Amino acid sequence: MITKKAKYGLKAMFYLAQTDALTYISIQEISNKEHIPKRFLEHILADLKKSHLLKSKIGTHGGYRLALSPDKISIGEIIRTLDGLLEPESCLKQEGAEICEDCQHVAQCNVKNILNHLLTTTEYVLNNTSLVDANKKSLTSM
Amino acid sequence: MITKKAKYGLKAMFYLAQTDALTYISIQEISNKEHIPKRFLEHILADLKKSHLLKSKIGTHGGYRLALSPDKISIGEIIRTLDGLLEPESCLKQEGAEICEDCQHVAQCNVKNILNHLLTTTEYVLNNTSLVDANKKSLTSM
DNA sequence: ATCTTATCTATAGTAATGATAGATTTTTAA
């Protein structure tokens, strides 16, 4: 399950992807159009800016816009930014050979093996789907 | 992320899969060998029994054993039993055409489209990997 | 009988999630 934070973030990003790429859109507008709590959306967009997926402008006619062209922004980056790592289990973190509390023998850990495989697959799907790809019918046959 | 409940459940299932399929193993033994809190494990195994993945026997020399041969038990069934649906978002539930609170136009919902694709992929991986498959090297090239 | 072990029901602590609030700063435009 992705969190509501990621879901709201995705909706906001899709909304921005639909608009003229150079226009700044206010939090208020996104909140209204996509039915996302405004004060919550503030944090979400701020996080996406920190990850360099959005640019912002303060003041009248300010707001947010995509930092990159929509086809260069992957769904994976958005979810990773808002929900953290895509790993299905904490012991899969980058450190690699690291041993987690309860599984002593990393190499032979069945749980780790299967979850690692799931992670690879999930990353493949999410990293290779951009804001533009996501609404294509071809997605079903990817 | 899968929860600790699912992780513990997977470890317990792998442990049982390693043993003689007809022998009942006590919660105590699994708890000791796999370092899983015993009272927590009780609930987990009870759930897996309700889902007909385990059989149990009360009393001396009692315990749990797999209800099916290990190659007939998928990782997906185990996780689904313990963590609920595999869906990455609640609006993807079986009801299909159902409309979720915030997304009015289901058919054109980009978020739903992409998450639905992720679900399909996740289900494919987890439903087609059994307790026996999970430790095979071939998994990496699946 | 007694010990072993699962089963049932309840509950409690903790962490993560979802959401709101106030005060501040920057920018635009009148």
Place this chain on the structure above:
DNA sequence: TTAAAAATCTATCATTACTATAGATAAGAT
């Protein structure tokens, strides 16, 4: 230069989900 618009910063709170423990009971083996 002033007022409005909008993001930014920091804090906090409510709720839910997760993790775990506990007591009492029932069933089976020796």
